[in-house]
Amino acid sequence: MFAPRSTLSRANPASIARRPAWAVRLGLSVLGVSGLSACGASIHALYEGDVRFEHCMALDDNPDVKSTIRTACWDEWLKFYTFGQTRDRIEYAKLRTRQLKGGSDMDDAALAANESHPTEAVPEPTTALAPPPMMLVVDAGTEATPVKASDDSTAPPGTDCTSTCDTSGPSAKRNA
Secondary structure, eight states: OOOOHHHHHTOOHHHHHHHHHHHHHHHHHHHHHHHHHHHHHHHHHHHHHHHHHHHHHHHHHOTTSOHHHHHHHHHHHHHHSOTTOOHHHHHHHHHHHHHHHHSOGGGHHHHHHHOOOOOOSSOOOSSSSSOOOOSOSSOTTSOOOOOOOOOSSSOOTTHHHHHHHHHHOHHHHHHO
């Protein structure tokens, strides 16, 4: 394992100069690998935070889950998984925690009833070719006035000329 003293005293100066370069390369490679693994830990923490946030969102969407479980999920996310998360996610988690702590386990049905989802501006179409249905029949600021049917007595402009050309045929068009 170790060379006897006599061998070290006869060492070539070129071999001694090569040893530190080899040691430097080894040291740099060890630092590089440890640096990459250090970045991996932060990427892993961001991933865990995203997954946990989506898990809490899924619990919110499931009506069978009690509010205590939802509250515990959001509390845990706020305590352990906010590293690297956006401010809107953190504010949403705080809001959900306040909302859920306001109710109790017995009020899950009442809480679900109070959470009213906004109505859509336009309902979903039934077919791709159908026009969207009218949502507001009468404007709230005006009175309802019936729409007049078009009179047959008033003809659009240019009807006289068109009717003359139609009755006379192609010869009248050439003379005009």
